[in-house]
Amino acid sequence: MRKGELTHQAILETAVRLASRVGLHGLSIGGLAEELGLSKSGLFAHFKSKAELQVQVLEAATVVFTERVVRPALGRPRGEPRVRALFDGWLTWDRDTLLEGGCIFVAAAAELDDAPGPARDTLVQGQRDWLDCLAQAARIAVAEGHFRQALDVEQFAHDQYGVMLGFHHAKRLMRDPQAEARARRAFDALLTAARIPTA
Amino acid sequence: MRKGELTHQAILETAVRLASRVGLHGLSIGGLAEELGLSKSGLFAHFKSKAELQVQVLEAATVVFTERVVRPALGRPRGEPRVRALFDGWLTWDRDTLLEGGCIFVAAAAELDDAPGPARDTLVQGQRDWLDCLAQAARIAVAEGHFRQALDVEQFAHDQYGVMLGFHHAKRLMRDPQAEARARRAFDALLTAARIPTA
DNA sequence: GCGAAAAAAGAACGACCGTCCTATAAACGG
DNA sequence: CCGTTTATAGGACGGTCGTTCTTTTTTCGC
Numbered sequence: 001m002r003k004g005e006l007t008h009q010a011i012l013e014t015a016v017r018l019a020s021r022v023g024l025h026g027l028s029i030g031g032l033a034e035e036l037g038l039s040k041s042g043l044f045a046h047f048k049s050k051a052e053l054q055v056q057v058l059e060a061a062t063v064v065f066t067e068r069v070v071r072p073a074l075g076r077p078r079g080e081p082r083v084r085a086l087f088d089g090w091l092t093w094d095r096d097t098l099l100e101g102g103c104i105f106v107a108a109a110a111e112l113d114d115a116p117g118p119a120r121d122t123l124v125q126g127q128r129d130w131l132d133c134l135a136q137a138a139r140i141a142v143a144e145g146h147f148r149q150a151l152d153v154e155q156f157a158h159d160q161y162g163v164m165l166g167f168h169h170a171k172r173l174m175r176d177p178q179a180e181a182r183a184r185r186a187f188d189a190l191l192t193a194a195r196i197p198t199a
Numbered sequence: 200m201r202k203g204e205l206t207h208q209a210i211l212e213t214a215v216r217l218a219s220r221v222g223l224h225g226l227s228i229g230g231l232a233e234e235l236g237l238s239k240s241g242l243f244a245h246f247k248s249k250a251e252l253q254v255q256v257l258e259a260a261t262v263v264f265t266e267r268v269v270r271p272a273l274g275r276p277r278g279e280p281r282v283r284a285l286f287d288g289w290l291t292w293d294r295d296t297l298l299e300g301g302c303i304f305v306a307a308a309a310e311l312d313d314a315p316g317p318a319r320d321t322l323v324q325g326q327r328d329w330l331d332c333l334a335q336a337a338r339i340a341v342a343e344g345h346f347r348q349a350l351d352v353e354q355f356a357h358d359q360y361g362v363m364l365g366f367h368h369a370k371r372l373m374r375d376p377q378a379e380a381r382a383r384r385a386f387d388a389l390l391t392a393a394r395i396p397t398a
Numbered sequence: 399g400c401g402a403a404a405a406a407a408g409a410a411c412g413a414c415c416g417t418c419c420t421a422t423a424a425a426c427g428g
Numbered sequence: 429c430c431g432t433t434t435a436t437a438g439g440a441c442g443g444t445c446g447t448t449c450t451t452t453t454t455t456c457g458c
Contacts, residue, residue, distance in 0.1 A: 003455060004405060021313055025224065029446065041448085042406040050446060101313045110309030113371040114220055114300045124373060131373075152384075158365055159385050165368060166361025172312040173323060174330075185351075186358050193388055202425060203435060228416065240418085241436040249416060405454065415444075424435070 008046050011036060012060040015053065019061075020094065020101035023111050024054045024119060054119040061104050062126045068093045070133060079144035080191070083137045087187055090164055091180065102172045106165065131157050138194070147194045156194055163187050207245050210235060211259040214252065218260075219293065219300035222310050223253045223318060253318040260303050261325045267292045269332060278343035279390070282336045286386055289363055290379065301371045305364065330356050337393070346393040355393055362386050 014036055019027045029050060033043040047053040069089035076085040094103045101107065105127065112120040134157035141147040147156075167183035170176040213235055218226045228249060232242040246252040268288035275284040293302045300306060304326065311319040333356035340346040346355075366382035369375040 007405085023224075023310070025222075028444080030444075039407045040446090041408070044447070045405070107309050107312075109368055109372045110306050111222070113306075127373060155381060155384060158369060158381050159362075159388070161368065162361040162363075162365025162385060163358075164361075165364035166357055169308055169360065169364060170357060173308045174326060182354060182357050185354060186361060189358070189392055193392065206435080227414080229414075238437045239416090240438070243417070244436070400458090402457090403455085405452105407452070408450085409448105410450105411446105411448080413445080416442100418439105418441080420438085420440105422435105422437070424433105426431105426433080428430090428432100 004046070007038075011038075011043060011046060012056055015057045016061045016064065016104060017099060019057050020099035020104040020107065022101070023107050024057065025111055027054070027057070029053070051118055055122045058104075058108065058119065058122045058126065064097055065093060065105075065130075068097060073137070079141040080146040083134075083141050083146075083191075086134060086137055087160065087164075091167065091183060103168060106168050131161065134160055141194070148197050151194050156190070159190055160187065163190065203245075206237075210237075210242060210245060211255055214256045215260045215263065215303060216298060218256050219298035219303040219306065221300070222306050223256065224310055226253070226256070228252070250317055254321045257303075257307065257318060257321045257325065263296055264292060264304075264329075267296060272336070278340040279345040282333075282340050282345075282390075285333060285336055286359065286363075290366065290382060302367060305367050330360065333359055340393070347396050350393050355389070358389055359386065362389065 011032070015027060015032055018032060018035060022031075029044055030040045033040045036043065047056065069086065073082050073085035073089055076082045105123065108119075108123050109127070112123055131154075135153045138147060138151065138153040138156045142149060142151055142153065163183055163186045166186065167179055170182060171179035176182070210231070214226060214231055217231060217234060221230075228243055229239045232239045235242065246255065268285065272281050272284035272288055275281045304322065307318075307322050308326070311322055330353075334352045337346060337350065337352040337355045341348060341350055341352065362382055362385045365385065366378055369381060370378035375381070
């Protein structure tokens, strides 16, 4: 009862890393087993299906993301500092977590946007939570007087996400060495617009 | 020499549509053949490999995109109107082209960002051209006095791309009915920031 | 340490994949 | 209309996929 849970966890850890490179679709039972030195059937026994594996990979990645990005940011002062911390953590969490293939959620979003099923549902829920988290941080910044009163915090979260996606595109596909600088400049512009009274 | 070229074109047309749903990876020779009522080998003969098929699919999609988005925009007045036209066309070109799976380039970007090869090279070149096109349109808007002199036009193009990616994410993955309104609002903010003298 | 229970391995399955080879059918220049 | 070129079909290949069943090994409470 303990050994099983242990390998189960080890599998997921490797699976998240592998999925970031090859995608949830490209993540194969056999390939994953080989990477871990396990037999295909031995690994499969931990999940009743590949779909279940995909769901658990997304859940495991979400746990890591929360630990690596959200929790540290919650330790920062309420308002703009926390908003910035969320963005900063977001920018580098895949690097810090050794996800060579970049943010697994961005890859999964493109893969699953037209593939109904439990994996998609899991991803969407996680993204919804994350967007809510971003919006809530902005809401606090409004309450603290850092951002203007009339700011549409959901729009702010949405725009922040767009900046992040642009960063991912520039960095991972275009291999643009300026990607991070561009993303920070774009986010700064967002912050500026959020601060100044109704433009 | 004519019949062949005709079906070749028909194959690519269907392939682009199919790839938008299932991705370049999920696009299978057999599945594509069935959709067209052709034999697998008959279709395969048109391309020497699957990699070549993928490249040609991307090229075909680029032609459509240029025809549907870039060319109409070039008919609009130089400056901000043209910049807006590029954005507007971009927002809806996948819908207009009956790409049920959404913009094929966004899907391909996530699929290929870690897969070196001719398909990736083709995509990257196309995206580079497109970003150059956006930057050039912004440059003209500066020259026309619509945008401020000091505007970083490459940054503007990059930010514009981020808005578009945010739109795609909100619409296709999150099924957010407000996706388009959000995207327009974000782009308007970009335009405002581009107009006003150094904030 | 023994015995039950859990974990892992081994082998096989049907299905689909890209690719190749060969034969047939259609297209087309003369 | 014929003969050649071209386009398509048919079938088979080795490989990988997810999944299942059966067997062996390991774990772990008693």
